[in-house]
Amino acid sequence: MESTVFAARPHVVGTENTVDQAPAAPVEEILTTVLANDSINDEYKHLIVTASPKALTAKPGQFFHWLCPSPDEGDLWLRRPQSIYVVDKERQRLEFLYKCVGRGTNGAATLKPGDTFNMVGPLGVGFSMEPGWKNVVVLGRGVGLATLAPISQLIAENGIGATVILSARSPDLAMSGDLFEKAGAEVITVTDTDGTSAVENVEAIIEQRVADNRADAFFTCGSNRLFMLMKRLGKKHNVPGQVAMEQIMACGLGPCYVCVRTFEIDGVKTLKRVCIEGPVFDMQEAMGW
């Protein structure tokens, strides 16, 4: 046996080494193959990888924990959480939309088609749709647009209508609109450049949907300002809501308690782990995005 630097012998998709150490376990460490990793604007890249059958069970709002290659001469020592953008069961692929912000994501940006990419998943609790919901309102900004995108798959599967408000600095950063349009949703893009992203304007759009009886549930991710707005309107009109949260992680699986955020349940503050009790939480229980 060669002296390996690390212990990992993950289940490898598409090669002979397909020994699954724990067939009953819902999560696995997989070596995916990169199919594409292209910039879609100045800040975001769109990654497409091959996926194993387990990985393809990923639900909207769940995430994968990436072992990113290094962008420099050093090495990376912790994984990076990234929510699923598209689960393409037909072509057996996973898609991600990620913003290059630091060493991990800039390392991921160096991946080329054909490269192998190690990730753990699918992880966490995703979004859910309740029977009886006919129209929902989705409000996102920044990275939140990537996390909210697979809601388009949920509404299509469940025959639910949606108003989707994409907030961005400029029109080129308003991503995921095409996915929602294909799912039959009404997509409204609001931007800083033309001033439409102002809270008062977004509030008016949501109030209108509530008045029209087209807001059975709220979904948000990506901006504290917009989260606070939706939480307030949800409370005012008694509309249930879900928010996808973020926190720095280590294990991604529950044991380490690195990823806690504060929640308030019946007036009592408590900490919950984003990786296993979330990342999707009840909007009224979350204290801030």
Next chain:
Amino acid sequence: MVDLSVKIGSFEMTNPVMPASGTFSPEMEQVMDINRLGATLTKTISRELRDGNPPPRVAEVECGMINCIGLPGKGIEYFLENQIPDYLRFSPPLIVSITSTIHEDFAAMAREVTVPGVKALEINISCPTRDPNGGNFALHADETAETVRLVRAATDLPIFVKLSPNAGDIVSIARAAEEAGADALTVANTILSMRIDTHSFRPSLGHKVGGMSGPAVKPIILRMVYQISKAVSIPIIGCGGIVKAEDVVEYMLAGASAVQVGYASFRNPTAMVSIIEDLEEWCDKRGIARVADLTGAVQDDMETDTYIAAAAGI
């Protein structure tokens, strides 16, 4: 066939690999077969409900990580009622890690967690983000001895005492623990450390300082295991920076009877199982029939005469 079984005194394991406290929970069954482990080990529990430290609770550093979790937990009652049964769903023997800031309470907790199904106790007197008066008793020999003595009187279970690499003279602490009745020593907890963000000029951790773990600490902890094994006759559990089978071999050669794995499971969640499999393969290739024979097998009769040593080639 390699015999992977080891003993820590009377505590028997089918292989020498167990998780490090705080890096494992039954939730790991999401991704691995927990029954493959040599033992299971709980997160350190305290008597009271604890929220832990303000986030951020982790910072990545070269060759490892720093954490400042701060021992969160739902308290001993919740633990006994809900968490013990959860651990007992799995076949490996269960070790419970406990801590307190008061010697007498440490003993009382040991008595309370001595319940059917629990096979050993790990006494965490070495959480690095606590001060010597806050339960970090492993910084001082007398405080260590006092805790171990009281816990010894409170339970018949094997007691593993988790030492601190932050102690000035860890060997004397190890001796004090042995004399006070420890059955084994876990060497060691994390190394107190810090990172500062050069963009914001702020500490990277919410608690400002935290405990370092991962491959960076392995040479330091390995040296401690080696020195302690020369000074005590009770078994040692090596813990710090293990990421592969050869690291386990190194710790065992230095004197460890078993090992704990923490950080590696964050990088590769099935690392412990891979390490067990690789260890078997390693022993097989080397013709080692019993992994337990590796304990203390380091050949350290080095040439002491520099001229003779330097006269030989490499």
